[in-house]
Amino acid sequence: MAMPVSGVPTDTPTQVPAGHALARVGRAVRSNRKAATGTILLVIFLLVALFPGVIAHDSPTQDAYPPRLNPSSAHLFGTNAYGQDLFAQVIWGTRNVLIIAFAVGLFTTGIAVLIGVAAAYLGGGWDGTLSVLTDVLLVIPLFPLLIIIAAYAHGEGTIVLIFAITLTSWSYTARQLRSQALTLRNRDFLVAARVRGERRLYVIVMEVIPTMTSLIVASFLTNALYAVLLASSLQFIGLGDPNTVSWGTTLYWAENNAALQTGEPLWAIAPGACIALLGAAFALLNYAFDEIGNPALRPVRRSKRVRSA
C-alpha cells in the first residue's frame, strides 16, 4: 500500500525506541484535545472505581429504602423498584466494568503480541498455522459466539466473562501486529541484532516489541473499549452473574422491571450513560493515537494554506 504522496509525509510505521515513543505519547496527550478529554474521563472513572465508598455512602445491594423514590439530595438518582440506591449502584458498578476492561485489554493484547509477532518473526510453517488460526477466529461473528458460550456457561461470574471475551477477541489485534512486525523484519537494526548472534527470544522481546509500542497501546485501548461494550451487553441480556454490581447488571434489572415503562427512566439511563462515557474515553484516546501515528489525519492548521497555494 505504499503510495507516494506529494507534500504529505507518508505514514510509515514508526521506528523509534520505546522511551521516545512513550515521551511522544505524553506530549501528544497534553497537546491533543481529544487525548486530553479521554485521559481526564478515564482518570475520573479510575478514581471512582478505586474509592467508591468515598463518593457513595449507601450500599449498592441493600434494599434499605422505600422503592421508587424520586431523585433528591439524599438519593441523587432516586431508588429502584427494590429500594436500592441507584447512585450507589452506578458508583460501585464502575469497579467491575473497569476490571473487565483492563483485564481483557491486557490479556487480548498480550496474546495478540505473542501470536502476531511470533507468526511474523518465525515465518514459514509457524506463520501459516498461526495466521490461519487468527483469520478463522477473526471471521466467526464475535457477539453471537459469546452469547452461545455464555449461554452454556449459565450465568457465571466476571472471571468467566473475562476469559470468554479474551479467548474470542484477540485475533484482530494479532493480525495488525503481525503485519507491522512483517514490515520490521528486514530492517537494519534487526539484521544487526541477528548478526550479533542474539537469541530469537531476545530479539523479539527487546528489539521488535518496543518498536511497536504505539500500535500496542492503541490496540489495548480498542480492546478495552470492546470489552466494556461486550461485557455490558452480555450482562444486560442476563448472561453475566445477575448478582454482581455492575452497570450491565443494573441495566438487566432495569429492563426486567420495565423501568422505562414504569416511570423510572434513571434506572436504565444512568448506567447506560456511564458505559457510553467510559467507551467515549477509550474511543477518544484511540482516535487521538490514530492522529499521532498518521500525521495526515491531524486537524489542519497552517499546512493547508501552504499546500493549496
Added chain:
Amino acid sequence: MRYALRRLGFFALTLWAALTLNFLLPRLMPGNPALSMMSKFHGQLSPQALVALETLFGVNTHQSLLSQYFGYLHDVFTGNFGTSLSEYPASVSSVIGSAIWWTLGLVGITTILAFLLGTGLGIVSAWRRGSKLDSIVPPVFVITSAIPYFWVAMVLVLIFALTLHWFPSQGGYYITTDTPGFNLTFFQDVVNHAFLPAMALLITTIGTWILTMRNTMITTLAEDYVRMARAKGLPGWRIMLDYAARNAILPNLVGFAMSLGFVVSGAILIEYVFNYPGVGYMLLQAVSGEDYPLMQALFLLITVAVLFAILAADILTAILDPRTRAAR
C-alpha cells in the same frame, strides 16, 4: 486463480471450524448443559424427538464421539436442524424462516441507508477539510461508535415512544388489531414499528462509514491526479466525486459488502430492546428458554451469512482494485 482457490479453501476451513465449535461447545462445558435442558423438557417431547436431541448433544448415547460428530455433520448438511423446543413441535428451520424476513427488512434497509448517508457525509467532510462540518462530524461519531446499541435504543424508546408517543415502543406490528397481509395499512404499521429500531441502528453504525470515507479521501485528495484535475480547471464537484471520492471509496465498498453479512446478526440487542420479531430476538429467546437446537442453528446461520459476505468482499476487491490482482 490460485488466489481464488486459496480463498475458497479458507472459506471451507472456517465453515468447518464454526461447525465443529458448535458441536464441541456443549460437550466441553462443565456439567454438560444439555443434560439440564433435557431433564427440563422431559415428558413434553415425543420419544423420537428425545432420541434426536440425545444424538445432537451426546447425552445417553453409546456412540463414540467421532460417530456422533459425523452424525451431526450429516444432519447439518442435509438441513436437518431438529425440532425447536420452545416452539415445539415446529422444526427449527420453519421457526427461523418466520423470523428472518423481519430482520432482513429492518437491518438490511437500514444498513444500505447508513452506508449511503455515511459515505456522503464522509465525502463532504473530507472535501471541506477544516470547515465547521468537518470539525463537528468526526469527533461526534467517534463518540457515538462507543455508545452501546441497546442503550441508544432505550433512550429513543423513552423519548419518542413513551414521552412523545410518536412511535410504538414494541414489536413488529400491532398484533391485536392488525393482521399481516399485502395491504397499505399493514405496510404503514410495519414501517411505523420499524422506525425507532432503524434510527437506533443508523445512529450507532453511520459513524464508521463517515470516518473511513473521510480518512481515506483525505489521503487521495493529496494525490497528484487531484492536483492535475484542479490545474485543468475542472469544476469542484467533479474533482470531489470523480477524482477524489471515486478513488477513496474502495474501503467503504468492501466494508459494505462485509456489513451485509452482519445484517442477520447485527441488531441482536436492538431487536431485544424493541421485542422485534426478528432473528436476533429469537436467538436470545432461545438462549433464555434453553432451546439449544434453535440456538445452534441460528449461530450457524449467522456465521454462514458472514462468511459469504467476506467472500463477496474479497471478490469485489479483486475486481475493483487492480493492485490486489498484481500483488498476488
